[in-house]
Amino acid sequence: MSRIGKAPISIPAGVTVTVEGAVVTVQGPKGQLEREISKDMIITIENGALRVSRPSDERNHKALHGLTRSLINNMIEGVTKGYTRTLELVGTGYRATKQGANLNLQVGYSHPVVIEPPAGIDFVVPAVNQVTINGINKEVVGQVAANVRSVRPPEPYLGKGIKYQGEKIRRKEGKTGKK
Numbered sequence: 001m002s003r004i005g006k007a008p009i010s011i012p013a014g015v016t017v018t019v020e021g022a023v024v025t026v027q028g029p030k031g032q033l034e035r036e037i038s039k040d041m042i043i044t045i046e047n048g049a050l051r052v053s054r055p056s057d058e059r060n061h062k063a064l065h066g067l068t069r070s071l072i073n074n075m076i077e078g079v080t081k082g083y084t085r086t087l088e089l090v091g092t093g094y095r096a097t098k099q100g101a102n103l104n105l106q107v108g109y110s111h112p113v114v115i116e117p118p119a120g121i122d123f124v125v126p127a128v129n130q131v132t133i134n135g136i137n138k139e140v141v142g143q144v145a146a147n148v149r150s151v152r153p154p155e156p157y158l159g160k161g162i163k164y165q166g167e168k169i170r171r172k173e174g175k176t177g178k179k
Contacts, residue, residue, distance in 0.1 A: 005066040005068070006051075006053075007069065008050065009049065009050040009073050010048060011049065015028040015029075015079060019045070021039070028079030030079050030081075030136050037071065041068045052068050052069040052072065053065075078136040079136055082134060082135065083135055084141070085164065087131045090160055091161065096130070096131045098125045099114070101116070101122075102116050103123045103131060107161075107162065117144065118140060121134070121144050122134045130165075133145050154169045156169065159171060
């Protein structure tokens with residue numbers, strides 16, 4: 001039995017979870033998320049807790065068991081707390097500003113790079129060299145952070161670029177020349 005899949009998910013106060021067929025809808029203080037899950041998974045809600053169970057021990061059902069539970073747990077956590085990813089800009093002259101809802105990056109190109117946030121995503125620029133991405137959907141927050149990072153990924157020689165907060169960049173030594 002899946003250790004992750006068999007753990008119950010407690011539903012906090014102020015959060016409503018509805019299951020209609022294969023669609024799970026979670027509504028909470030920060031917003032509403034909806035996701036279609038596998039029709040095979042069995043979802044039961046009782047005593048303020050949600051449980052995911054599988055109909056058989058087939059390989060496919062085993063794989064979906066923990067995944068389904070994790071996806072629903074991420075939805076519940078997203079509508080209560082939300083998710084954030086912080087990016088750091090490293091390099092001389094690299095800076096980020098916010099223009100309305102858009103993010104304006106100056107990262108060594110001849111032109112500024114403007115990124116529009118998708119629905120449900122908010123950019124916060126607490127410092128010139130820092131960008132925080134907020135949202136309720138964990139997948140979308142992670143994908144937007146990856147898209148912003150891909151504008152100028154960190155390079156291994158000088159360490160310049162856009163990196164996740166706390167990310168360690170493996171540095172390389174430059175050329176040494178002949179002796």
